[in-house]
Structure formats: structure tokens, C-alpha cells
Amino acid sequence: MGLVHGHAHSGSLSSGGGSTLLGYIGIDTIIEQMRKKTMKTGFDFNIMVVGHSGLGKSTLVNTLFKSQVSRRSAGWARDEKIPKTIEIKAVSHVLEEGGVKMKLTVVDTPGFGDQINNDNCWEPISKYINEQYEKFLKEEVNITRKKRIPDTRVHCCLYFISPTGHSLRQLDVEFMKRLSHSVNIIPVIAKSDTMTIEERQEFKQRVRKELEMGGIEFYPQKEFDEDMEDKSDNDKIREAMPFAVVGSDKEYQVNGKRVLGRKTAWGIVEVENPNHCEFALLRDFLIRSHLQDLKEVTHNIHYETYRAKRLNENGGLHPISTNDTQESNL
């Protein structure tokens, strides 16, 4: 009541009978409160990397988080070559930065598309994704629920495209078509140090056209843009996708700085140099700007779709009480 001097904020409510506040109440401190809470609880983020063998998936994941995320547990020496992945493995690590804890889980998939006959090779991956949704659904439907349901759902799927320079392979198109409705797919051009800048531009355009023709909606999906600001931001990103990346976990000295890169006989490819490749763009996109959005889209849209489908079939799930007592009256 009355005017409070000091903070001359005039906050206005945007919906439902907006009335301008006559003074500073302090509603905006909720952001600070949320921040404190998040810092305490930390949050989960699950990435899945999919693509043919030998496209540098495991290497890229290491590069993304600047630490040996994929193989730390086995105690590999830093300079050893990362061996071939043979089964779907989820490796979790807790990373901390600026007081914020993040439990990062990387789901590394064995190079699919390696066999001679690759029919249905997307099925193990599809199954894995659905299994995670199922786990979450079961927890949610419980009568006594846990305070914080452990979230193992795949928030983001990085799909690695082979840098052939011509077009997408049939297998790529099939895979993305089938999975773009159950998970956020971010296509990425792997090993892009194979292509010169012009080849890269041409390839990207062609890939984008093919994705459009195949009706594949990759993240950020056009249909989920909420307002003009979102749309313009996301449009810019969509124009630049798929990102052409190079991964490396070795450091070299360039111009007095230590950078992550690949040393070849004709020069050093710097991973974080935007003139060389778009790794920095991908990292910013994934971690610095759209992390929360990825989680939200997964939770609000993909998970809900799965849930609706599940509950509609066979009359739905029955809630399970954690005490496991059987209700014997019928």
C-alpha cells in the first residue's frame, strides 16, 4: 500500500486484467529464488549420439564437455585412441560450474548402419528411448511418487551425418523420419574437416533441402516456436543447421594459445575457431542457450505424446503403490 521509494519498477501483468503496479513488490526475485533452488538440486541432461561407426561421436562428446566424459571410468590414458563402441551405453557424470551442478548422461550408441543388411537397425535405439519414457511414466503414475523423479529421458539426439559431400544416405533419412517424433533430433555433419568451405555450404544446403523434402522436423521445430522473438532466433539457427563440426580432445599450441585441435601435415584444425568449423556454435546452442528448452520440449511434447499413446491403449496403466501390497478385493 502506498508508494515505496527506491526501486521505481512498474511491473505490469501481461494477461488477465493487467494492472500496472504502483510500486516495486519484488515479483522478479522469483528468478533469484529459482536459481538458488536449481543450484541446490542441480539438473539432469541426457544426450544421445547416433551415427555410423567412425564418425567421431565419442570424440565429439569429449570435446563438448572438455573432459573425458566417455571413457573416464575405464581409466584410459588421455592420448589413447578411443575404441569402437559396441553396445548402447549410458555414462553419467556430474559436472560442476559456477556452483551449478549438472548430471550429464551421454548415451553412446554403437555405430549403427555398419552391417551389410541394415534393415531396422534403428529399432534398438527407438526401444531405448521408449524405455526411458516408460520408466518415467511408471514413476509418475505411482500413488506415492518420489519427490524428484530421476529423469533418464533422452533430451537431445545428435545425429551424425557422414560428410560425403553429396547428399544424405537412405539410412539417414529413414532413421530421422522415424525418430523425429519421439525425440529432439539435431543433425550434425561429422568430420567436417574433410570438406572445404564451399563444399560444406553446398552440402549443408542439400542436406537441408532433403530434410525438408522428407518432412523431417529437427530441433528447433518450427511448430513449437511460441512468439516472434523465438521464431526469429530459431530461424537464424535453422539456417545454420546442420552444424559442421570437428571433434578433438588433444591440445596444441597455436599462436601462443593452447587450443583443442587436430594436427595434420598442412596445418592445425582448431576446433573452437569459428572460421574452421562450427563446433563453438553447436556448443553454445546446446549448452548455453537451448538446454532448458530442449528439456522442456522433451517433457511437454515428446513425453506427452508417448504418455497419451500409452494411456490410450489397453485402458491405461494401473498405479502401483510402493508398498507392493496387493489389493485383494475385486
Next chain:
Amino acid sequence: MIERPETAVPSIAQRNLEGYVGFANLPNQVYRKSVKRGFEFTLMVVGESGLGKSTLINSLFLTDLYSKDYPGPSQRIKKTVQVEQSKVLIKEGGVQLTLTIVDTPGFGDAVDNSNCWQPVINYIDSKCEDFLNAESRVNRRSMPDNRVHCCLYFIAPSGHGLKPLDIEFMKRLHDKVNVIPLIAKADTLTPEECQLFKKQIMKEIQEHKIKIYEFPDTEDDGDHKLIRKIKEKMPLAVVGSNVVIEVNGKKVRGRQYPWGVAEVENGEHCDFTVLRNMLIRTHMQDLKDVTNNVHYENYRSKKLAAVTCNGVDTSKTKGQLTNRSPLAQMEEERREHVMKMKKMEAEMEQVFEMKVKEKKQKLKDSEAELERRHEQMKRNLEAQYKELEEKRRVFEDEKANWEAQQRILEQQKLDASKTMEKNKKKGKIF
């Protein structure tokens, strides 16, 4: 009596010449003849889309076999594996080379790649067959040699090892054609990665007992070292480029990256020069010879053994050759033939019987049909006839009626006139 030396194997005595005879000129004569004739070479390139096969061919022969205007096979999306060949005639220093490049677009591109090697095998076999037929003709004047002399197999630079498809393909083709495995787009790999990858590939090749083309050992010391160096570098890691870039004032073929230029012809950057020298400058003739003497002979003996199965000379014991005497063979064949004839006759009889029965049945059916129709028509006719009769009767009745009426009318008229006359007579005149 002339004494003949009784030597089982005639020994060739070596003698020294006392002057210059001149047959040292023989190689020159051969050379001149060959140059006039020109050379032929068929090169096959196999590998998945986008591995730079067309670019490499262009770089190897320094011509644009696949120019930007004519879209090479890799630009077109293929659903099935095709085998395409393009011939080109190149001249250098008076020597003509008819180069045939066989490309296999669509190899390994589908989701299900089982048997994608089959069209390739069929192609190679068909070319060998053509040559075999040409060789066996009466008139052998022109024998074009279209056999595939060398197959460059492109391995994707994954850094891990060979894919199951690679292994399958090479296993099936290593005894039909000279297979030279290459690591494509080698500028993806750093030198260390390249070494590891090569070692891994060679290990797998040995594990699966794949026979890739081996360079023949020569007695020459200089050549020997060269060959050993090449052998260590197998499989060759190549980079191709259609573009000429200027580096330090020199024009080189290369690929321009923001971090440097990968030169195609620089031995430290990739093994392209090794490949080119080996393929064209030193071992082209050897590839042709191996194709002719080893792979073609394999094919030929297998083919002939399957066809004739006569006890041919036991030195060619490839495949299943039965050593039976020709007479017994002929008896056997005759008996088989007779049996076959009898069987065929019996079959034909059966077929004939069946056909006759069918025909009879058909005729009966049509007869019955005709009968039925005849009956029906007769009945129709009768019905119509009856109708007609009926109508006629009705008509007659009517006619009778009408006539009766007429007569009555007539009678009435007569009566009327009579009464009129009577009345007239009675004097009642109107």
C-alpha cells in the same frame, strides 16, 4: 647313321657372340609394334557414394573424365547397384592408351546391401567370357581386351577398421580381379590416425585371408627398395582434387582449407603419387599380366571344366574334373540322353492326353450349350406361334362379330328402306 644326342630334356647351351648380331634390337621392335597398336587398360572403381572416386580418377589421369557439366554417376541417386563404363582415349608421347573406367554407382548405399557385389561379379565374369569366346573363335584377328585389369576399392576413413561390407566384397573378388584397397579422403585423418588405421586394415585383411594385389619382387636393388616402401604403405591413403591452387608461387592440385592446403601430389600429405606411379608408371603392364595369367586362367579353367567335363590334362586340377575314359563318358552320356528322351516322350504323351480330354470336354460343353439354346429358341418360337394363334382367333372373332354387326346393320338398312318403300307406297311421302 646320324647320331642323335639322347637327352631327355634338351639343354640349351649358352654361347658367347663374336660380333654384334643385332637382336639386342628386339625390345625396340616390340616397343614400336606396341606403340603402333596402342594399349588398353580397364580400371574399375568401387566404393560407397561420396568417397571421391570420380575426383580421384580425374586427378590420376589429369583429365576431367567426369566434368562438372556431365554429372558423374555419384551425382545421381541410385537405388540399385549399376555398373557403368566410360571409355576415353588419351595420348602421351606418341603412345595411345584406351582407358576404360568402370564405375559402380549405388554400391553400399541402400539400407540393405546384401548382394550388392553381385552386379560387379557379373560384369567381371561377362568380360572374361567375352574374351574367352573371342579367343575360341575361328577368326581371331581382332581381340579387344575388355577384361578388368585392376579394381580400386575405396575404404571409408572411419579410423576403426574395415566394415563387414568391405570384407565381404574383397573376399568375393580377390580371386577374380586385382584388388587394390585405398583409403579414401585421407585428409580426414591425422598422420598418426592414418598409421593406426592402415595397420588395423592390414591386420584384418590378413585375418580374413584376402589376397590383395601384391607387387612382384624384382631382383633390381633399386626397385626392390621402392617396392618394399610401397608394401609398407599399403593400403594407400589418397586424396583427390579437381582444383588447382597456388601455394608459394607454385600451382598444385590440392584442397584449400582455412587452416592450410592439402596438396594431392605431396608425398607427405598423402600417398597419391605412390598410387599413380604404381598404377601407371611401373606396374600397369604387370597388372595386365596378372589379370591375364592368373585371374583369367582361373576363370577359364573353371568355365571349361564345368562345360566339357572330359578327362582333360590332370595338370589343370582346378575345380572338379573327373578322370574317366572318353568312351565310358560317351556311354554314360548316351544312356542319359536316351533316358531323358524317354522321359520327355512320356511327358509329352501325358500332356497330349490331357489336352485331348480338355478339348473333348470343351466340345461337349459347347454342344450342350447349343442344344439348350436350340431348345430355348424352339420354345420361344412356339410361344410366339401360340400367341399369334390367339391373336388370330381374337381377330377372327372380332371379324365375325363385326361382320355380324354389319349384316345386322345391312338388314336394318334393308328393313328401313323397305319400310320407306312401304310408306312410300302407302302414300306417305315426305
